[in-house]
Every structure is written in C-alpha cells, then in structure tokens.
Amino acid sequence: MSISVDPTGSPGPTRRTSAPRKRGDDTRAKIIDETVRCITEEGFGAATAKHVAERAGVTWGVIQYHFGDRNGLLMAVVDDGVTRLLTSLSAVDVGELGLRQRIEAVVDTAWHCYASPTSLAAFEILRATRGGLGEQSLEHLLQMNSAINRLGRLVSDDPADTGVAEVIWAALRGIVLAQMIVGGEFDWQSERRALIDMVCHYLQRERRQPN
Structure with a gap:
C-alpha cells in the first residue's frame, strides 16, 4: 500500500478512488442504452458493433473491452432487460x-x-438470434416464465385457474408484438379493459358456481 504524509507529518494510507470504476460502469451502461435505442429505432439488423459505437460516441476497442464482441454486447442487453423485468x-x-x-x-x-424499450430490445434479440447466444439465453427465458407464473398466482392461487394466467400472458405478448411491428407508442387501453373484464368475469363466474 502506498503511503502519504499529512500536513502534521504523520504518514497515512493513500485514498483510493472509485472514479475509474464508476466511469467504466457509466460507459458500459451508455453503450447498452444506445444499443437498446438502436434496435428499437432502427431494427435489430442496424445494431452492428460499428454503428452502436458511432451512436454511443466510443470506439470499437471500448466495446471489445466491456463486452468482448457483438454477441457479448447483445447478451448484455438481454441480461439487462431480463434483470429489470424480473425485478419489477x-x-x-x-x-x-x-x-x-x-x-x-x-x-x-x-x-x-x-x-419497456429494454425488454422490447431483449425480445427482439432473442427472436432474431433464435438461441444463437447460447444456453444463457434459454436460461433467461426459463427465468421469465417462472417469474410470470408466480405473478399469475397473484390473480388466483387456485391450480384450476392456471390457464387464465396463460391467457393473460398470451394476450400481452400479442399486444407487445403489435407494438414492435408498429414501432412506436401503442394505445392499448381498449384491449386492456377487455382483458381485465374477461378475466374478472371468468373468475367471478367460477366462484359463483355451486359445488
């Protein structure tokens, strides 16, 4: 450990700064965010390492340092999207x-x-690569399915209602696909009301039926 001397003449340890690490984390986050924007604005095909580097204002060497190669960058976007989804x-x-x-x-x-833009980009990457990013992408899909199943139990903890949760997820996936095709903000309020009304009506009817 290097030492320094304070004004009183007493030696003391040199303070270590976390600034370089923070700058590195900020750069990594900036590149991931720019990759997300590139995919959602221009499509998956536009997200080449060179183009992302240009958009993010960094060199290819910086991307290599943080992600290794383009696949590493794409996997980092998927990681970020899945982490945010699971946390929420x-x-x-x-x-x-x-x-x-x-x-x-x-x-x-x-x-x-x-x-969310990050989730849309992650889904687009998983769709476009079709498992080409390795076993980790499959693990992410399993994690998402597990989290979604847990969320479905908040609607009803009756095993007989498992299919209802699946209908919710299928409907939302379809609406998200429509948003990806449209490529912009999607007003889904009428679909939202219809989905909630349908699920609510079904579950209330099930509970009113005599044994």
Whole structure:
C-alpha cells in the first residue's frame, strides 16, 4: 500500500478512488442504452458493433473491452432487460386488494415490463438470434416464465385457474408484438379493459358456481 504524509507529518494510507470504476460502469451502461435505442429505432439488423459505437460516441476497442464482441454486447442487453423485468415482477404486492384490482395490478405490471424499450430490445434479440447466444439465453427465458407464473398466482392461487394466467400472458405478448411491428407508442387501453373484464368475469363466474 502506498503511503502519504499529512500536513502534521504523520504518514497515512493513500485514498483510493472509485472514479475509474464508476466511469467504466457509466460507459458500459451508455453503450447498452444506445444499443437498446438502436434496435428499437432502427431494427435489430442496424445494431452492428460499428454503428452502436458511432451512436454511443466510443470506439470499437471500448466495446471489445466491456463486452468482448457483438454477441457479448447483445447478451448484455438481454441480461439487462431480463434483470429489470424480473425485478419489477418480483416487486408486485397486491396486499388486500379485491379481485379486479389484483388483476389490474398484474396486467399493468406485466405490460410495463414487457413494453419497456429494454425488454422490447431483449425480445427482439432473442427472436432474431433464435438461441444463437447460447444456453444463457434459454436460461433467461426459463427465468421469465417462472417469474410470470408466480405473478399469475397473484390473480388466483387456485391450480384450476392456471390457464387464465396463460391467457393473460398470451394476450400481452400479442399486444407487445403489435407494438414492435408498429414501432412506436401503442394505445392499448381498449384491449386492456377487455382483458381485465374477461378475466374478472371468468373468475367471478367460477366462484359463483355451486359445488
């Protein structure tokens, strides 16, 4: 350890700064964010390492330093998207909400996760590469499915209602696909109301049926 001498003449340890590491983390985050914007604005094919470097204002060498190669960069985007999605899904708390309010909370949370730019870019990467990023991409899909299944149990913990949760996720995936095709903001309020009404009506009807 290097030592320094303070004005009183006493030696003391040199302070280590975390500034270089923070700059590195900021650069890495900037490159990931720019890759997300590139994919959502221009499409997956435009997200070459060279083009992303130009958009982010860095050199190819900087991308190599942080990610290794283009596949490493794409996997970092997927990692970031999945991490954000899992964090949001696991934070949902329906507490003592009534049935409709629980359904609304679940649907809105899932939509917010699915439709975020980072998630859209991650889904586009997984679709375009079709498993070409290795076993880690498959593991991410399994993690997402597990988290979504847990979220579905917030709607109903009755095993007989598992199919209802699957309908919610299938509907949201379809709407997200439409947003990806449109390539911009997507007004899905009418679809949201129809989905919530349908699930609420089905579950209430099931509970009213005599044994």
